Each structure stands twice: as C-alpha cells, then as structure tokens.
Amino acid sequence: MDIRTLSQAAKQASIKLAAVTTEQKNSALAAIAAALRERAQEIIAANVKDLEVAGENDLAAPLLKRLKFDQGKIDGVIAGIESLIQLPDPVGHTMTATELDQGLELFKVSCPIGVIGVIFESRPDALVQISTLCLKSGNGVLLKGGSEAQNTNRILADVITAATESADIPAGWLQLLETRAEVGEMLKMDEFIDLIIPRGSNEFVKYIMDNSNIPVLGHADGICHVYIDAEADIDMAVRVAVDSKTQYVAVCNAAETLLVHESIAAAFLPALKSGLEQHSVDVRGCSKTVDIIGCRPAEEQDWKTEYLDYILSVKVVDDIDAAIDHINRYGSGHTDVIVTGNRDHAVHFMNLVDSGNVFWNCSTRFSDGFRYGLGAEVGISTNKIHARGPVGLEGLLIYKWKLIGQGHIVADYSCEKTFTHTALDKKCGH
Amino acid sequence: MDIRTLSQAAKQASIKLAAVTTEQKNSALAAIAAALRERAQEIIAANVKDLEVAGENDLAAPLLKRLKFDQGKIDGVIAGIESLIQLPDPVGHTMTATELDQGLELFKVSCPIGVIGVIFESRPDALVQISTLCLKSGNGVLLKGGSEAQNTNRILADVITAATESADIPAGWLQLLETRAEVGEMLKMDEFIDLIIPRGSNEFVKYIMDNSNIPVLGHADGICHVYIDAEADIDMAVRVAVDSKTQYVAVCNAAETLLVHESIAAAFLPALKSGLEQHSVDVRGCSKTVDIIGCRPAEEQDWKTEYLDYILSVKVVDDIDAAIDHINRYGSGHTDVIVTGNRDHAVHFMNLVDSGNVFWNCSTRFSDGFRYGLGAEVGISTNKIHARGPVGLEGLLIYKWKLIGQGHIVADYSCEKTFTHTALDKKCGH
Numbered sequence: 001m002d003i004r005t006l007s008q009a010a011k012q013a014s015i016k017l018a019a020v021t022t023e024q025k026n027s028a029l030a031a032i033a034a035a036l037r038e039r040a041q042e043i044i045a046a047n048v049k050d051l052e053v054a055g056e057n058d059l060a061a062p063l064l065k066r067l068k069f070d071q072g073k074i075d076g077v078i079a080g081i082e083s084l085i086q087l088p089d090p091v092g093h094t095m096t097a098t099e100l101d102q103g104l105e106l107f108k109v110s111c112p113i114g115v116i117g118v119i120f121e122s123r124p125d126a127l128v129q130i131s132t133l134c135l136k137s138g139n140g141v142l143l144k145g146g147s148e149a150q151n152t153n154r155i156l157a158d159v160i161t162a163a164t165e166s167a168d169i170p171a172g173w174l175q176l177l178e179t180r181a182e183v184g185e186m187l188k189m190d191e192f193i194d195l196i197i198p199r200g201s202n203e204f205v206k207y208i209m210d211n212s213n214i215p216v217l218g219h220a221d222g223i224c225h226v227y228i229d230a231e232a233d234i235d236m237a238v239r240v241a242v243d244s245k246t247q248y249v250a251v252c253n254a255a256e257t258l259l260v261h262e263s264i265a266a267a268f269l270p271a272l273k274s275g276l277e278q279h280s281v282d283v284r285g286c287s288k289t290v291d292i293i294g295c296r297p298a299e300e301q302d303w304k305t306e307y308l309d310y311i312l313s314v315k316v317v318d319d320i321d322a323a324i325d326h327i328n329r330y331g332s333g334h335t336d337v338i339v340t341g342n343r344d345h346a347v348h349f350m351n352l353v354d355s356g357n358v359f360w361n362c363s364t365r366f367s368d369g370f371r372y373g374l375g376a377e378v379g380i381s382t383n384k385i386h387a388r389g390p391v392g393l394e395g396l397l398i399y400k401w402k403l404i405g406q407g408h409i410v411a412d413y414s415c416e417k418t419f420t421h422t423a424l425d426k427k428c429g430h
Numbered sequence: 431m432d433i434r435t436l437s438q439a440a441k442q443a444s445i446k447l448a449a450v451t452t453e454q455k456n457s458a459l460a461a462i463a464a465a466l467r468e469r470a471q472e473i474i475a476a477n478v479k480d481l482e483v484a485g486e487n488d489l490a491a492p493l494l495k496r497l498k499f500d501q502g503k504i505d506g507v508i509a510g511i512e513s514l515i516q517l518p519d520p521v522g523h524t525m526t527a528t529e530l531d532q533g534l535e536l537f538k539v540s541c542p543i544g545v546i547g548v549i550f551e552s553r554p555d556a557l558v559q560i561s562t563l564c565l566k567s568g569n570g571v572l573l574k575g576g577s578e579a580q581n582t583n584r585i586l587a588d589v590i591t592a593a594t595e596s597a598d599i600p601a602g603w604l605q606l607l608e609t610r611a612e613v614g615e616m617l618k619m620d621e622f623i624d625l626i627i628p629r630g631s632n633e634f635v636k637y638i639m640d641n642s643n644i645p646v647l648g649h650a651d652g653i654c655h656v657y658i659d660a661e662a663d664i665d666m667a668v669r670v671a672v673d674s675k676t677q678y679v680a681v682c683n684a685a686e687t688l689l690v691h692e693s694i695a696a697a698f699l700p701a702l703k704s705g706l707e708q709h710s711v712d713v714r715g716c717s718k719t720v721d722i723i724g725c726r727p728a729e730e731q732d733w734k735t736e737y738l739d740y741i742l743s744v745k746v747v748d749d750i751d752a753a754i755d756h757i758n759r760y761g762s763g764h765t766d767v768i769v770t771g772n773r774d775h776a777v778h779f780m781n782l783v784d785s786g787n788v789f790w791n792c793s794t795r796f797s798d799g800f801r802y803g804l805g806a807e808v809g810i811s812t813n814k815i816h817a818r819g820p821v822g823l824e825g826l827l828i829y830k831w832k833l834i835g836q837g838h839i840v841a842d843y844s845c846e847k848t849f850t851h852t853a854l855d856k857k858c859g860h
Binding site: 015016018019098100104106111113114194195209210213215233236239240242243247248324328339343346347348350351352354355356357358359360361362363365366367371372373384385386388389390398399400401402403404405406407408409410411413414419421430 | 640665758
C-alpha cells in the first residue's frame with residue numbers, strides 16, 4: 001500500500017477512535033501489555049536478528065545499545081503501559097461551560113488531534129511508548145522507525161495491532177512505514193496527518209520542520225544557559241552550573257553556555273573552574289574569562305553550538321539585560337537559568353527570557369516530563385504555538401466546541417433576544 | 431526600513447512588552463482611546479482622501495463601505511477599547527502549580543506569543559481592533575493593511591504609536607507595512623514573527639498558509655452543514671436550516687449544504703422548500719432530492735463549494751454515518767449541525783464530526799466569538815493545533831514553565847532524593 005492509502009486508513013480509523021470509551025481504551029492497553037508479555041521470546045528473537053545485521057554493518061556502540069530490546073526493555077515498556085492505564089482519560093474533559101441563553105449551552109471539550117506522524121530512530125521502545133500514548137489519547141498514528149530496527153518494529157507493530165483489534169479498537173489506527181523514501185511522502189500528507197513528532201538528530205528535526213506544512217512538535221537545538229547574577233551565592237552557583245553541564249552531557253537540557261555578571265566574575269570563575277575540573281570539562285571563554293581563569297578563548301561559533309559534550313562556553317556580561325539579550329539571541333528557547341538571591345532580578349529574568357522553561361536557582365536538567373510529573377512525556381517542544389517545554393498527553397489533544405440548543409436560531413438575537421453568557425458549573429454530558 | 435529591520439524591532443520591543451504591568455497596558459489602551467477621540471477629525475480627513483482615490487478607481491460598493499471610517503466607526507472602536515480595558519489581563523495567569531520537592535516549585539504561566547503578523551483587507555477598524563488586542567495580551571504586531579486604506583492606516587498607526595509611547599510602552603512594538611511586496615517578505619520572517627493572522631478572501635488565506643513556515647491562525651473555506659436526522663422535529667429542522675442558510679449569507683458560518691436522512695426526506699424537503707422560497711434561495715439537490723422537490727440537480731462540485739450566497743446544496747443520505755462521512759470528506763472543519771430528538775444520535779454526531787464547532791438543535795450562525803461570549807474575537811480558526819473555532823484573547827497566548835528552587839540539582843535525584851509531585855494551591859508570585 002502507498003503512503004496515501006495508509007494515511008487515509010489511519011485518518012478514517014482515527015475518526016472512530018475519537019469516540020471510543022475510556023474503558024475500551026484501557027482494556028486495549030491491558031491487552032497490549034499482555035501480548036507483549038506472552039510474545040516476549042518472539043520479540044527478542046526478531047531483535048536479535050536486527051542486532052546481528054547491525055553488527056555486520058559495524059553500527060556504533062551507542063546505536064547498538066539503543067537498538068537492543070531485551071526482557072528488561074520489554075518489562076520497562078509494560079510498566080509504562082500499566083501506569084498509562086492509571087492516568088485519567090484526557091479526552092472529553094470539559095474545559096469551559098457557558099450558558100449563552102436559556103436552553104442554549106456551550107461546552108469547550110478536549111478531543112484527539114487526529115492522526116500523529118511519528119518518526120523515530122533506532123529505539124524500539126519508542127514505538128511502543130508513542131503508540132500507546134496515541135491510543136490513550138484517541139489518536140491514529142503513523143510510525144516510521146529506523147531501518148536497522150526493521151524486524152523488531154514489525155513484530156511490535158503486529159503485536160499491538162493484533163491486541164487492539166481483539167479489543168475492538170477501529171482497525172487501521174496504527175500504520176507502520178518502513179522505507180526512508182516514505183518519510184518524504186509522509187511530510188506531504190497534510191490532508192490526513194495533523195501533527196508530526198520527530199525524534200532524532202537536530203539536523204533531522206530541522207529538515208522536517210523546513211519541509212512540511214504539517215505542524216511539528218519537537219525541538220532541534222537545545223542551547224541552554226546558566227546566568228550567574230551579581231547577587232548569587234557562589235557555592236550554589238557552582239553546584240547549579242556543574243550539575244547543569246555535567247549531570248548528563250548528551251541531552252538537550254544540558255547547559256552549553258554560562259554567563260556571569262562582571263562584578264562577581266573574579267570570585268566565581270575560579271570556583272567554577274575547580275568544580276568543572278573534577279568532570280574534565282573543557283572551558284572556552286570570552287576575553288575577560290580568559291584573563292581570570294586562563295582557559296582557551298571562545299569564538300563566535302561557540303555561542304551557537306550545542307556541544308552535547310564536556311565543553312562549556314563562558315562569557316562575562318555587563319549586567320542582567322546583557323545576559324537576557326545574549327540568551328534571546330543565541331539560545332534555542334529551551335531552558336535557561338538564573339542563579340541569584342535577588343527576587344526582582346529573578347522575576348525580570350524569567351519574564352524577559354523568551355524560552356519554554358525559565359528557572360531560578362536550580363539546574364537546567366530538571367526540564368523533563370518525568371521530573372515535571374506530567375505522567376507521560378510526548379516530547380519537548382520549543383514551539384511557541386500549541387504546546388511548549390516538556391509536553392505530556394495534552395500535547396496530543398485539541399478541543400472542539402459543542403453547542404446544544406432546542407431549535408435556537410440567530411435571527412431571534414438581532415432584536416428581541418439577548419445573550420446571557422453565564423458560566424455554568426457543569427460538565428458536558430454529551 | 432526593510433521588513434527584516436522592522437520585524438526585528440517588533441521582536442525586541444515584544445520581549446519587554448511581555449513584562450509590562452496590567453495597569454500600564456490599560457493606561458496605554460485608555461491613552462489610545464483618548465487620542466482617537468481627540469484626533470477624530472484628522473482621521474476622518476485622511477479617510478476621505480482614501481475614499482476619493484477609491485472612488486476614482488471605481489472600487490466596488492461593498493469595499494467602499496468597508497473602507498469608510500467615519501465618526502460612527504471611531505466611536506465603535508473606542509467602545510471596543512473600553513471593553514478590552516475591563517477584561518482581565520490574560521498574561522501571568524498560573525495554569526498549574528506543582529511542588530516537585532520541598533522548596534522546588536513548578537508553575538505553568540501564560541505569556542504572550544511574541545510578534546503577531548496581521549494581514550487585513552480594507553477595513554481600517556481591523557487595524558485598531560487587532561493592535562489593541564495584541565497590546566492587551568503583550569504581543570508586538572506587524573500590520574499590513576490594504577493599499578486602498580493607506581492614508582487612514584497611516585494616521586491610525588501614528589495615533590496608536592504616539593499614545594502608547596507616551597504611556598511608556600516599549601517603542602517599536604507596532605509596525606505598519608505598506609506595500610503588497612512586503613507580504614511575501616513578511617511570510618519569510620519566521621525568525622521574528624511567531625504567528626500570522628490573515629483576514630481576507632479564502633484564496634488569500636490559502637496562499638498564506640501554503641507559503642509560510644510561520645503558523646497561521648485562520649480559516650480558508652467555511653463549508654458548514656446542517657444534518658436533519660430521522661428523528662428530527664420537522665418545524666425545528668426547517669427553522670434551524672433556514673436560519674443557518676439565510677440569516678446572513680456572506681459569512682463563513684452560513685450553511686452551504688443540507689443533509690437529510692432518507693426516512694424523513696419526503697416529509698421534510700417540501701417544508702424546507704417553502705421556508706427557503708421566502709428568502710429566494712436556489713436549491714441544488716441530489717437525484718433523490720430532485721425527485722421529491724423538483725429542484726435543479728447538484729454536481730460533484732456543489733458539495734465542495736462555499737457559495738456565500740442564496741444557494742443551498744441538498745443531499746439525501748442513507749443514515750447518520752453517511753452524513754458524518756460526507757461532512758468529514760467535503761467539510762472544512764468549521765461548523766456542523768445535527769437536528770434530532772435522539773440524544774444518542776446527537777452524541778455520536780458531535781463526537782465523530784471532525785470540526786471545530788459541532789452543534790445540536792441550533793443554527794450554524796451561532797459560531798462566533800461575540801455569541802460565544804469570548805469578550806474579544808481574534809479570529810476563527812480551522813486549525814487543529816493551538817486554537818480552534820472562534821478564538822478570543824487566549825489565541826494570542828502561550829505559556830512558559832517557571833521552576834523556582836533553592837539551589838536544587840538533578841544529581842541528588844539519581845539516588846537519595848525523590849520527587850513529591852504534589853499539586854499546589856497557589857499562584858506564581860514571580
């Protein structure tokens with residue numbers, strides 16, 4: 001089947017899936033968990049095939065690690081499904097209720113977006129996570145995984161499809177795409193696909209954002225900053241800066257640039273240097289930083305670089321507004337931190353830094369759906385429309401307006417009748 | 431100045447505007463109202479110039495009517511500003527508050543989107559409305575009006591800019607673009623413009639959606655349906671259908687197609703016919719409709735056409751699911767109505783029709799920000815991301831996550847500490 005046919009099938013199923021009850025969706029999720037448990041040996045055998053091919057093709061060790069889908073990983077995704085079953089159904093939630101006039105009631109009610117296109121790299125656990133999130137939120141899903149995980153992805157899609165069909169979920173709600181060429185086709189399916197969630201390298205996400213009319217939920221770069229204010233506690237500043245840089249360097253919420261107020265730089269930077277040396281971090285500094293701690297000089301390109309490594313660029317700034325300007329210019333709108341004892345400075349920073357996550361006196365590394373307690377993480381978005389920052393299930397939802405009348409017509413409101421516009425304390429029962 | 435420079439200036443001002451207090455924004459709005467009142471004669475004189483040029487160029491009468499900006503229209507926009515001042519500030523609203531751990535508090539707080547690009551046709555009142563909505567919501571704005579309103583738009587932009595600068599609103603927050611060529615440039619400014627709101631013909635909106643990476647809030651077609659179910663009350667069905675079609679034909683929420691269940695068609699269609707004849711509506715029907723009421727036959731193209739005129743296409747359907755399929759296939763996701771006495775049918779219809787507004791027993795014409803009681807209408811959106819249906823001030827807002835700690839670092843949570851994730855009953859004070 002071609003992509004158009006697959007997309008259209010997912011769209012048609014998604015319409016019906018939008019009206020499936022919570023109980024039915026939860027039964028289907030339980031059926032998926034049971035099927036994964038029962039067919040674990042089959043899944044592991046398929047994954048071993050992928051690992052063998054990958055070994056022959058000399059896949060890099062980190063990729064091999066992500067590709068591996070063993071009993072531990074299966075137990076992990078099953079635990080994820082079990083906690084997803086416990087979450088409240090995000091569909092059908094009454095967001096506002098208003099009486100427009102006697103017997104004419106307006107409800108704003110959450111509903112699924114429709115069909116989500118997901119493009120992910122080698123990790124097969126991503127396939128299970130994202131498709132169960134889509135199911136819980138009533139969305140159809142088109143999945144495109146990495147070709148190196150082809151056998152694993154096929155059997156996982158088969159397990160999920162069979163389990164949900166037996167649980168009366170509309171057939172066709174999940175479609176697996178397999179070839180690289182299909183990605184390009186998928187990006188054109190704006191008639192059937194409502195949202196794309198790419199999970200992959202920055203270049204890949206950027207490519208998708210630039211090449212589709214379909215809205216994208218995701219982020220390319222994560223260039224996060226820590227700004228040490230004139231009124232920072234130096235011990236706290238070092239702790240927060242070192243954690244932000246080194247706690248896990250390969251992720252988007254790790255800090256890449258540190259900014260420090262001129263008046264505290266001479267006291268802070270030597271303390272920072274010794275803190276970073278324990279983690280062998282390579283520092284690249286502006287000329288003032290070089291004067292104080294004698295590190296390698298930074299170039300213009302450093303302020304724009306997401307190292308994802310044990311490297312930190314450091315700049316001394318004249319004041320808090322220079323720090324804010326630097327962040328708004330070079331940052332990626334992801335996560336930025338101020339360390340200060342001065343509340344007014346913190347408020348000013350958090351209001352003027354134009355990023356999804358703005359923190360005061362804590363590490364950039366807290367920027368994460370699990371740490372935020374969102375229950376489930378769909379992705380991290382640096383968009384300024386729809387959903388921003390770590391995005392939970394609500395990122396897969398939109399709303400519709402339901403208006404319930406008793407034969408009300410607008411002509412009556414051109415003279416004799418007027419609107420009451422009273423907030424109602426009730427849920428939409430329809 | 432070129433578009434890039436103007437856009438960048440608006441972006442820089444918008445950063446500061448995001449942190450301006452409610453009092454200051456309301457004072458600025460009051461200053462705009464006062465300046466419009468004081469400089470009314472100057473504004474009317476500029477508008478007379480535009481009207482003269484338009485007269486020489488033989489502009490069509492409806493366009494001339496929209497272009498006219500007299501004392502009545504000025505009083506109208508001033509009244510709009512006064513009611514906008516009364517609305518609560520949508521910025522800084524705490525949407526969720528969560529304790530992540532002792533002393534580590536997370537707040538999801540509403541904030542402006544940034545810079546809104548607005549493209550509107552001849553109506554100069556749109557310039558005042560949209561720029562004051564942007565000001566209230568803390569957004570910078572780039573305005574592109576029709577060239578036929580050039581003199582009026584210039585003086586209005588000048589009046590607003592002068593009034594807001596005297597009220598200490600960051601300079602540069604409002605920029606006026608003047609030439610048609612600038613629209614193309616504007617669509618490329620995704621670095622500085624966060625959202626585009628086009629107000630114009632369907633073709634124009636479609637052009638913009640297809641030619642920009644910037645998210646668009648708006649709608650092209652409004653192909654709205656009324657479905658008369660087997661269990662409809664015939665009198666009510668006629669009233670709702672006639673109002674939906676004829677109460678005001680030139681607007682996006684007028685009905686274009688009527689669908690009727692086969693079992694009620696013979697009783698309903700003659701009653702509909704006589705109701706429509708009072709408004710001289712031309713009916714184009716499917717073959718079954720032609721058999722019953724002898725109207726002109728509809729062609730495939732009719733189901734896809736937004737007439738915006740006294741024309742209605744009518745189709746007899748086998749059952750409710752055929753009606754839903756027709757609407758999801760030919761509709762534009764705007765507003766669709768079911769008339770029925772059967773609650774289960776209504777719920778089924780409202781859950782499966784994939785439109786922003788789904789109504790039961792009332793006219794499509796209620797689909798409107800004023801009638802919904804939104805306070806102010808930014809536009810009507812058929813998007814399925816961000817904002818949908820009639821959109822009030824909340825369509826100009828997004829949120830940011832503010833996390834407030836006391837030096838908290840993530841390394842502590844890898845073993846000894848755990849998250850508490852407790853909902854807090856407090857607002858973000860920062």
